[in-house]
Amino acid sequence: MQGKFYPTITSHISDQGVHYEFKDAYQLLQDFFADVDRVLKETEK
Secondary structure, X not given: OOOOEOOEEOXXXXXXXXXXXXXXXXXHXXXXXXXXXXXXXXXXX
């Protein structure tokens, strides 16, 4: 994979999303699971 990729990330069904830049699939997965952990911690409160 080369170049920049700009998928749209949404947090909620009504969210229009934001562009997310990543360099490779590894970074994408790291960031995804970090966000999953963050959301799970927020919902535990």
